Amino acid sequence: MKSVKKTRRKDFITYGIVVIAFIVMQALVMTGHISNSLKNQLIPICVYICMAVSLNLVVGVLGDLSLGHAGFMSVGAFTGIIVAMSLQNAIPSGALRLVLAIAAGALTAAVAGILVGVPVLRLRGDYLAIVTLAFGEIIKNIITNLYVGVDGNGIHFSFKDAMSMGMGLDGKAIINGPIGAVGVTKLSTFTAGFILIMVILFITLNLINSRTGRAIKAIRDNRIAAESVGINVTKYKLMAFVISAAMAGMAGALYGLNYSGLAAKKFDFNTSILVLVFVVLGGIGNIRGSIIAATVLTVLPEALRQFSDYRMLIYAIVLILVMIVTNNPLLRSVADRFIGSLTGLFRKKPASQTAEGGADNGK
Amino acid sequence: MMGILSNLISGISLGSIYAIIALGYTMVYGIAKMLNFAHGDVIMVGAYICYCAISYLGLPPLVGIVMAICVCTVLGIVIEGLAYKPLRSAPSLAVLITAIGVSYFLQNSALLIWKSDPKVFPSIVKSMQPVQLFGGQLAISGITIVTVLCCVVVMTCLTLFISKSKTGKAMRAVSEDKVAAQLMGINVNGTISVTFAIGSGLAAVAGVLLCSAYPTLIPTTGAMPGIKAFTAAVFGGIGSIPGAMLGGILLGIIELFAKSYISTQFSDAIVFAVLIIVLLIKPTGLLGKKVSEKV
Numbered sequence: 001m002k003s004v005k006k007t008r009r010k011d012f013i014t015y016g017i018v019v020i021a022f023i024v025m026q027a028l029v030m031t032g033h034i035s036n037s038l039k040n041q042l043i044p045i046c047v048y049i050c051m052a053v054s055l056n057l058v059v060g061v062l063g064d065l066s067l068g069h070a071g072f073m074s075v076g077a078f079t080g081i082i083v084a085m086s087l088q089n090a091i092p093s094g095a096l097r098l099v100l101a102i103a104a105g106a107l108t109a110a111v112a113g114i115l116v117g118v119p120v121l122r123l124r125g126d127y128l129a130i131v132t133l134a135f136g137e138i139i140k141n142i143i144t145n146l147y148v149g150v151d152g153n154g155i156h157f158s159f160k161d162a163m164s165m166g167m168g169l170d171g172k173a174i175i176n177g178p179i180g181a182v183g184v185t186k187l188s189t190f191t192a193g194f195i196l197i198m199v200i201l202f203i204t205l206n207l208i209n210s211r212t213g214r215a216i217k218a219i220r221d222n223r224i225a226a227e228s229v230g231i232n233v234t235k236y237k238l239m240a241f242v243i244s245a246a247m248a249g250m251a252g253a254l255y256g257l258n259y260s261g262l263a264a265k266k267f268d269f270n271t272s273i274l275v276l277v278f279v280v281l282g283g284i285g286n287i288r289g290s291i292i293a294a295t296v297l298t299v300l301p302e303a304l305r306q307f308s309d310y311r312m313l314i315y316a317i318v319l320i321l322v323m324i325v326t327n328n329p330l331l332r333s334v335a336d337r338f339i340g341s342l343t344g345l346f347r348k349k350p351a352s353q354t355a356e357g358g359a360d361n362g363k
Numbered sequence: 364m365m366g367i368l369s370n371l372i373s374g375i376s377l378g379s380i381y382a383i384i385a386l387g388y389t390m391v392y393g394i395a396k397m398l399n400f401a402h403g404d405v406i407m408v409g410a411y412i413c414y415c416a417i418s419y420l421g422l423p424p425l426v427g428i429v430m431a432i433c434v435c436t437v438l439g440i441v442i443e444g445l446a447y448k449p450l451r452s453a454p455s456l457a458v459l460i461t462a463i464g465v466s467y468f469l470q471n472s473a474l475l476i477w478k479s480d481p482k483v484f485p486s487i488v489k490s491m492q493p494v495q496l497f498g499g500q501l502a503i504s505g506i507t508i509v510t511v512l513c514c515v516v517v518m519t520c521l522t523l524f525i526s527k528s529k530t531g532k533a534m535r536a537v538s539e540d541k542v543a544a545q546l547m548g549i550n551v552n553g554t555i556s557v558t559f560a561i562g563s564g565l566a567a568v569a570g571v572l573l574c575s576a577y578p579t580l581i582p583t584t585g586a587m588p589g590i591k592a593f594t595a596a597v598f599g600g601i602g603s604i605p606g607a608m609l610g611g612i613l614l615g616i617i618e619l620f621a622k623s624y625i626s627t628q629f630s631d632a633i634v635f636a637v638l639i640i641v642l643l644i645k646p647t648g649l650l651g652k653k654v655s656e657k658v
Contacts, residue, residue: 141628
């Protein structure tokens with residue numbers, strides 16, 4: 001009973017951090033104490049937090065490596081753009097269209113998640129990783145060649161070129177193949193991003209602490225043992241994967257509606273890797289860590305702008321050094337003690353701590 | 364008929380390049396159990412070194428290639444020693460992220476040194492005329508022949524090296540069981556370094572061949588061939604050297620045929636779809652070992 005209470009408290013701290021960060025940022029924006037470049041980063045930060053939490057569900061909680069998460073983001077983004085653009089005349093309220101776009105993004109990404117998940121989840125380890133990578137590339141390739149337009153009669157599709165959509169004279173192209181979406185009305189706001197983070201956190205944290213979540217974690221820790229106590233492995237794996245895909249779709253829709261133009265090649269392998277870096281640096285399975293890592297690492301390249309040409313080089317070196325330092329047993333124990341004495345905020349979850357303690361005893 | 368044959372030859376040529384890159388992935392995976400995502404960028408470095416040697420220093424292509432191989436071999440050893448060695452006992456995801464860090468590092472260093480404007484890679488086989496077959500109906504370019512020959516030579520040497528030499532045997536022992544190999548007096552760290560050195564040297568060869576066939580050189584040149592070759596390695600069964608060869612060549616042929624006969628735009632999607640289908644039927648790749656799980 002006590003441990004349940006403790007988890008709850010930890011979750012509330014996570015929510016609290018997000019709420020406080022939102023209020024502080026909002027106050028800074030209001031009073032104008034914030035640089036323009038950081039202001040433009042606010043919505044991408046929200047998007048990447050959502051992406052990191054969503055990927056952490058697959059990598060950390062389910063224990064499967066996915067290298068194609070940007071694919072789901074892409075599906076969500078372009079669905080969101082199509083929905084928001086085609087309803088432009090029917091629904092005047094921007095906020096309502098944004099909500100519909102995000103919902104539609106979640107739905108199509110979930111469908112894509114099922115299509116990818118059913119075959120993929122039969123595989124294991126690195127083979128599973130490469131197939132998710134392959135699916136990510138396929139999704140990118142398909143959307144790069146997709147043409148979508150809207151006219152009085154409804155929505156038109158084509159895989160050849162803009163002409164073969166057969167639109168009427170009042171027709172308007174929404175997605176133009178390799179050029180991507182153009183002339184999108186920006187609907188995303190920082191507040192919307194904040195609400196989306198809270199929704200995604202609510203879904204994820206409740207899922208992790210539920211009966212389903214325990215089943216998923218049991219599969220991660222030992223698939224055979226989980227199967228032999230009667231857990232339906234395929235069902236729970238697919239469930240976690242599809243929920244994660246849907247959340248990536250939501251984040252994608254928010255991202256897509258933050259820019260006036262967007263090409264499918266934005267969501268390539270590098271984007272998937274970027275999100276994976278957030279998850280690993282934040283601590284695998286640690287939702288709060290993902291949030292912090294996504295924020296820091298999205299701001300970092302901007303903060304390094306004064307080094308101009310060298311900033312990505314510095315980013316790379318920081319990445320390598322952080323991985324080496326955090327995985328060095330000696331340095332790690334020193335750092336843990338140091339941080340632990342400062343504040344309890346960054347400490348890992350009790351479950352993983354006991355697991356580590358056990359491993360240390362084993363040595 | 365000639366069209367099919369010509370596509371087949373181009374496919375084998377492209378596949379040979381993938382196979383040489385895939386060898387680097389598969390050897391490193393077999394021994395260090397890590398996905399070395401920086402491998403694609405070593406290809407790019409090799410191509411740039413050869414480009415500099417030929418264009419700036421005016422050296423003959425062969426010297427350029429040797430220089431590229433030397434630089435990449437050293438680079439491979441340095442990367443392994445600085446970035447991967449401290450993480451020998453770390454979880455595999457941490458190593459993966461470090462490899463990605465190294466990949467970013469190499470790409471951005473290249474961007475600083477050579478700038479982002481595309482370089483036109485000089486052909487390494489200028490003097491060679493295309494070979495005409497069937498009374499001129501089928502022309503095979505010099506670079507195609509050189510690529511396929513290179514691939515055959517590399518494969519033969521590597522297979523002999525792995526099966527006959529002492530270091531090769533040590534490599535197989537380390538990939539089988541690290542601890543047992545150490546107990547038998549094998550220098551595990553040294554063997555891993557040698558593997559990285561060979562893989563990176565091969566990457567330099569692949570880089571030169573790749574840029575001779577597709578002569579635009581930019582700092583991200585290695586990224587997509589890297590991913591494709593990684594796919595090829597998995598396709599053939601990762602960790603298996605014959606698998607990497609087979610996977611690479613098949614992937615090249617599939618890509619060329621998809622481009623010529625199905626759709627140019629969707630060729631990448633088709634290649635990856637074939638990979639997925641193969642893995643669904645044979646979950647450990649074409650020649651991969653099936654490891655049964657111990658309970």
